[in-house]
Amino acid sequence: MKKPIDLGNGVSLIDVYDLGVAQRTGTYVFHEEELTIIETSASPSIPYLLKGLEALGLEAKNIKNIIVTHIHLDHAGGVGLLLEQCPNANVFVHPKGKRHLADPSRLIQGAKAVYREKFDELFNPILPVPEERLFAMEDGDTLQIGENRTLTFLHTPGHANHHFSIYDSRSNGVFTGDTVGVFYPQLLEYGLEFYLPSTSPNQFNPEAMFHSAARLENLNIDRVYFGHFGMSENPHAVFEQLKQWLPKFVEVGERMVNEQPNSSFEEKTNAVFNGLFAMVCAFLDEQRIPREADVYEIIRLDLNVCAMGIVDYLQKR
Structure with missing residues (x-):
């Protein structure tokens, strides 16, 4: 696997090889005293996440905060499995997603309907997260990590109703999950900066997606951190595309x-x-x-x- 990418501003990106594909889904790591990550991907990605932490000289047992932008399995399916390695971590999730992490039976049922016989290979195991370790973040709630970094949670439906984005004060960037789409960094070698919307079932709503994107655009950010995959320092192009x-x-x-x-x-x-x-x-x-x-x-x-x-x-x- 590739080494984690240093994105500056105390943020690293670990490629967690969702579906076994490189540059598909990533985990963001904040190098603060309170070790914090955004996104876990699905359970088969957890070994990559742990190796990435090791490459950064970090240990899972020291993770304090695990944040998931939404509860789709390619972003949050591995939370329960990762928690077995993180005795001191809490999990931060949208209020509408909290109960599904505590009891993932409906997530499992939905994914099995879509992925059928491939389900086990792509997602197993999906483990429940203990209630006492789950924290729902309302729109506008903040989390202070370290002296110089405040994370602000903004509810951004459109891709899913249980989706928030996270504004990071230190980088003046937003971790958007799937709100403003997917970035294809593979095309940069051809000189093309390319983004497409992510309209997955079953709560996709284009009007809500436009509204959420406009809200993020109005923050005048310098960076967009995508769930798929990587950082763009050209927010104008992201929103225009x-x-x-x-x-x-x-x-x-x-x-x-x-x-x-x-x-x-x-x-x-x-x-x-x-x-x-x-x-x-x-x-x-x-x-x-x-x-x-x-x-x-x-x-x-x-x-x-x-x-x-x-x-x-x-x-x-």
Whole structure:
């Protein structure tokens, strides 16, 4: 595995190889006296997280605060497993996510419905978090870590109702989880800075996503720290690309769903995926990104989940 990345301002990024893929999902580490991390990813990522801490000269037993932006399994599925190594840690979560970390049965049921026979390989085990170690952070709540760093929790629905973003006073940056989408750093070698919305089921809401993004944009931040994957020091591009792509995602979804009103959810999802993938590939072709680039594997994974979220949203609407 690669060494953790030093992002400056006392923040490091550990690649935790979600789904076994590099530069897919990361854990952020604050080098304060009160050792704090944001995101754990799923349980199969925990060995990578522990090795990353070791490479930084840190020990899991010294972690004080574990923060998850939301309870989707690729961000929080490994919390219970990690806690076995962290006797002194508390877990900070959105109020709407707290009960699902204490009793993950519904999370497990939902993930099994989507991932079926791949569930065990991708997510097992999903362990409950003891109630006394769970803290719900309301909109505007703060957490002081070290002398020079205050974290402020901002409720940012759109990707999920149980989502918050975290403003960091020291870096003037925001840890956005999936609120403003996914960053594809694999494309930087081709000179392209590329971000796409994350519209996964089952609480995707484009109006709420726009509102949350506008709220973050108004903070005049210098950095965006993505759940997938890494840091951007160009927030303007992040917000502009979200505004550009999100309406197109919904538009493709509406067109594909309207074309086959009597199809099954799966058939509609496949059609929407094909529409999204063709649109994104056409854009990347214009930018002269070779079709054999590794990034296509990740984009394919992401757009498959995005398609499910869009169909789910349109059917509920």
